Amino acid sequence: MSDVLATADRPLVSFELFPARNDDEQKILWRTVRDLEALGPDFVSVTYGASGSTRDRTVGATAAIAQHTTLRTMAHLTCVSQTREELRHTIGAYADVGIRNVLAIRGDMPGGPTVPFEQHPGGLANATELVRLVRELGDFCVGVAAFPDLHPQARDADLDARILVQKAEAGADFAITQLFFTAERYLDLVRRVRDLGCDLPIIPGIMPVTRLGQIQRFAELSGADLPDWVVSRLNEVGEDPQAVRRAGIDIATELCEQLLAAGVPGLHFITMNRSLATREIHGRLVGSGVLPTARPAAPARPRNAVPTA
Numbered sequence: 001m002s003d004v005l006a007t008a009d010r011p012l013v014s015f016e017l018f019p020a021r022n023d024d025e026q027k028i029l030w031r032t033v034r035d036l037e038a039l040g041p042d043f044v045s046v047t048y049g050a051s052g053s054t055r056d057r058t059v060g061a062t063a064a065i066a067q068h069t070t071l072r073t074m075a076h077l078t079c080v081s082q083t084r085e086e087l088r089h090t091i092g093a094y095a096d097v098g099i100r101n102v103l104a105i106r107g108d109m110p111g112g113p114t115v116p117f118e119q120h121p122g123g124l125a126n127a128t129e130l131v132r133l134v135r136e137l138g139d140f141c142v143g144v145a146a147f148p149d150l151h152p153q154a155r156d157a158d159l160d161a162r163i164l165v166q167k168a169e170a171g172a173d174f175a176i177t178q179l180f181f182t183a184e185r186y187l188d189l190v191r192r193v194r195d196l197g198c199d200l201p202i203i204p205g206i207m208p209v210t211r212l213g214q215i216q217r218f219a220e221l222s223g224a225d226l227p228d229w230v231v232s233r234l235n236e237v238g239e240d241p242q243a244v245r246r247a248g249i250d251i252a253t254e255l256c257e258q259l260l261a262a263g264v265p266g267l268h269f270i271t272m273n274r275s276l277a278t279r280e281i282h283g284r285l286v287g288s289g290v291l292p293t294a295r296p297a298a299p300a301r302p303r304n305a306v307p308t309a
Contacts (some may be wrong), residue, residue, distance in 0.1 A: 001141045004072075011291065014266060015271050039282060042072065053284050059093045059229070059268065070234070074103055076105065077104050077134070079120075079126075080117070128163070128167050149182075164198070164200065168200040175200055176201060176204075177189070177204050180204070186264075190202055210248040210277050249280055
């Protein structure tokens with residue numbers, strides 16, 4: 001990923017997935033993978049649950065995507081409730097299946113991002129230490145998290161910038177932000193990091209809100225409420241699910257347009273394993289010319305090909 005970022009002549013496009021918990025979710029995941037593969041993204045990432053709860057499924061899903069598709073894959077890794085040796089084991093498992101791109105994040109405690117973090121007695125204190133550990137164990141490209149809307153525990157913009165710089169100094173190659181809805185928040189974070197003399201590429205994370213019920217889910221994911229103006233805009237269209245969906249896609253598309261105009265290094269779409277809204281946003285951006293076409297799309301794959309991993 002560091003080489004791709006260094007040589008890219010256009011903004012990158014990437015997508016976030018999560019490992020399936022059962023056969024039905026497995027089918028949904030792989031339909032989404034095939035749909036996204038056809039867009040020719042630069043990479044996809046696979047999340048890692050709290051307390052390492054999806055460790056084996058994350059390793060398996062990331063390996064299967066790398067093996068059965070043309071997609072470049074990146075695996076998430078968190079240090080919540082795990083010993084240093086358990087983390088070493090997971091990093092080794094990634095290496096064994098050929099995964100060399102890792103998103104190293106501290107992670108949230110079970111209960112969500114507002115629950116105070118507790119270091120495992122045999123574990124790591126933060127993402128900076130995790131970056132160093134990954135770097136020590138092999139030739140990995142390491143990404144980290146960034147917080148345009150402020151980390152929910154400290155609520156300190158300057159501290160967020162300093163911590164991001166510390167991650168870069170520890171060996172991080174790039175950052176991907178938490179989801180947000182106001183371009184100025186992202187741009188403010190970038191300015192603060194640049195003022196500290198750090199040129200770490202910071203890729204914005206985008207998640208379209210297409211259902212009113214996702215408002216609570218947003219708070220659970222980010223530790224912050226959805227901005228009032230977003231809630232108002234969604235509520236303005238009433239209870240019609242299709243109207244709400246269109247409004248959510250409009251909001252996300254407008255945000256992407258603002259970010260692309262500001263020269264972001266890429267867009268990372270959080271799909272929740274559902275690609276339709278994301279593909280519509282991507283299509284609008286490409287169709288309007290604000291997003292150059294990504295790498296050549298993959299050849300068609302059998303729609304019923306669902307790996308078991």
